[in-house]
Amino acid sequence: MKSPAVSYKRHRFPQQIISNAVWLYFRFPLSLRLVEEMLLERGVVVSYETIRRWGRKFGPAYAKLLRRRRPSRRDVWHLDEVVISIAGKKHWLWRAVDQDGYVLDEIVQSRRNTKSAKRLLVRLLKKAGMPPTRIITDKLRSYGAAKREVMPAVEHRSHKGLNNRAENSHLPLRKRERTMQGFRSPGSLQRFISIFSALRNLFVPPSHKRSALSTHIHRIRAIAHWKAVTGATA
Incomplete structure (x- = not known):
């Protein structure tokens, strides 16, 4: 055996x-x-x-x-960020999902700026090995600035109404946050979401x-x- x-x-x-x-x-x-x-x-x-x-x-x-989804050039990346309070301090969880709601990557950062958005895009490209057909974000200007540096040829649509898929992807973690009464540190949050999202990707x-x-x-x-x-x- x-x-x-x-x-x-x-x-x-x-x-x-x-x-x-x-x-x-x-x-x-x-x-x-x-x-x-x-x-x-x-x-x-x-x-x-x-x-x-x-x-x-x-x-x-x-x-x-756990099984990972194979990237495709037809993929559409939905990017969004959500604020999470840890020990009384604001942190931002940056997340990317594809057109099916599959979590591609997520990273906890202390800032909500172009540098943070660029870090997410660089990680995504490294993991996927290829750019998407387009990315969809909310109106945060940092996404556009980062996209122009990292993947200038990729189409970018910036509209809050188009990004419900990424925004909805935060809801399961919000439920867990309430159950756990918050997270103790950025590191503990990063460790938790890496496991939590891997299981969601497999079972949902x-x-x-x-x-x-x-x-x-x-x-x-x-x-x-x-x-x-x-x-x-x-």
């Missing part, structure tokens, strides 16, 4: 329990204590602090192994596959892929 890509050595709990706890915490708007209670109902006695450590240790490894079907049957099939395949990545089927 093929061994999982993630090592569970020196952990007394089996990989099925660890991966299930991490899945519950990052996939659903649950607190660590609620995940602890759900596992207890199944006969698994584990503290919420242990679940937190599992998420911190295994979450990034899982996210790295694209907008053109929203019938009941196609959604059901999509989630079955997603669960199978998750178990293969985490070794939960071993």
Whole structure:
């Protein structure tokens, strides 16, 4: 039997329990204590602090192994930024999604200016390996200035009404922010969203596959892929 890509050595709990706890915490708007209670109902006695450590240790490894969407030259990038208060200080979460709502990248930054927008675009180009057919943003001028430096030939549409896809992509994180009662540091937020968005990308079907049957099939395949990545089927 093929061994999982993630090592569970020196952990007394089996990989099925660890991966299930991490899945519950990052996939659903649950607190660590609620995940602890759900596992207890199944006969698994584990503290919420242990679940937190599992998420911190295994979450990034899982996210790295999850299936990624192949970029296309026909892609449309929707860019948006949202303010998040951390320890009483404003930070900005910059996010890019494609035409299906798939999260391409997101980065926490302390400024809302051209330099920050340029950093996001450079990261996106490096990850995708190719520019999109166009980008859509709100009226923030920093996007236009950054786009002219990084990808001057790409079409840019700046209109708040066209950017609902990017704006709506913030809503799931907002729900988690309330459940978690905020984030402790920019680093903890960056770590969390990298795992959180990787699971959303895997489990949430694209907008053109929203019938009941196609959604059901999509989630079955997603669960199978998750178990293969985490070794939960071993």
